[in-house]
Amino acid sequence: MEKLDLLYEGKAKRIYRTNDEGIVWVEYKDSATAFNGEKKAQITGKGRLNNEITSLLFEKLKNEGIQNHFIKKISETEQLVQKVDIIPLEVVVRNIIAGSLSKRLGIEEGISLEETIVEFYYKNDDLGDPLVTEDHIKTLKLATPEQLQILRTIGLKVNDILLTHFSSCNLRLVDFKLEFGITEDGQIILADEISPDTCRLWDKDTNEKFDKDVFRRDIGNLTEAYTEILNRLGGKQHV
Numbered sequence: 001m002e003k004l005d006l007l008y009e010g011k012a013k014r015i016y017r018t019n020d021e022g023i024v025w026v027e028y029k030d031s032a033t034a035f036n037g038e039k040k041a042q043i044t045g046k047g048r049l050n051n052e053i054t055s056l057l058f059e060k061l062k063n064e065g066i067q068n069h070f071i072k073k074i075s076e077t078e079q080l081v082q083k084v085d086i087i088p089l090e091v092v093v094r095n096i097i098a099g100s101l102s103k104r105l106g107i108e109e110g111i112s113l114e115e116t117i118v119e120f121y122y123k124n125d126d127l128g129d130p131l132v133t134e135d136h137i138k139t140l141k142l143a144t145p146e147q148l149q150i151l152r153t154i155g156l157k158v159n160d161i162l163l164t165h166f167s168s169c170n171l172r173l174v175d176f177k178l179e180f181g182i183t184e185d186g187q188i189i190l191a192d193e194i195s196p197d198t199c200r201l202w203d204k205d206t207n208e209k210f211d212k213d214v215f216r217r218d219i220g221n222l223t224e225a226y227t228e229i230l231n232r233l234g235g236k237q238h239v
């Protein structure tokens with residue numbers, strides 16, 4: 001497989017074309033950003049950790065029957081994935097109140113939800129990725145009601161699988177964000193990444209945070225937190 005020209009550079013990843021039209025080459029960067037890019041830092045090892053963790057989780061989900069874009073990890077910081085058209089929606093699934101939901105509803109962080117919440121955000125940097133309703137999504141033609149139903153159903157299935165998986169690592173899956181893409185033959189599949197950048201993960205006994213809130217809130221060392229997640233998931237040890 002040959003790595004060709006840069007197709008897209010995001011805050012945490014670079015995507016390259018390859019000599020196979022159906023496959024793109026993803027490189028995880030060491031940069032960390034928060035608050036829509038207002039807070040930035042270079043964190044050595046972050047790209048490697050997120051590549052490793054995402055690869056393990058997408059493999060796990062594939063084995064559990066969740067179709068996704070992951071093909072294989074090809075180096076410490078790189079992986080090959082199926083080329084898809086990303087649906088410009090972030091699908092957030094929540095089990096415990098935290099982050100923006102705590103602010104929006106005025107409820108203390110840490111309270112378990114009786115029913116899992118699924119939210120949709122419009123992926124648009126200029127607007128700051130706003131929360132959108134189904135009617136907004138229809139107006140903007142971001143997805144059809146049928147497609148939204150599919151995103152919700154897959155989101156909840158992923159939640160079931162990951163809740164059990166992280167629980168076996170003594171971790172509480174508080175919330176997470178998913179992105180989806182459409183393949184050439186029109187199928188909706190899970191895409192992007194699942195890592196401590198996109199999930200909130202708390203220790204089950206102490207509620208210690210092992211996710212990007214460590215960086216957002218300056219409450220510890222991000223590399224150490226992400227290494228802890230990788231180790232608990234049974235990945236390779238990194239010094």
Ligand code: C5P
Nearest residue numbers: 098099100101175176177197198199200
């Ligand atoms: O900030 P908020 O509480 O809405 O985030 C919910 C979940 O979605 C968190 O796990 C967060 O890391 C993730 N998220 C993300 N990318 C965004 C917004 C949120 O991965 N742009």
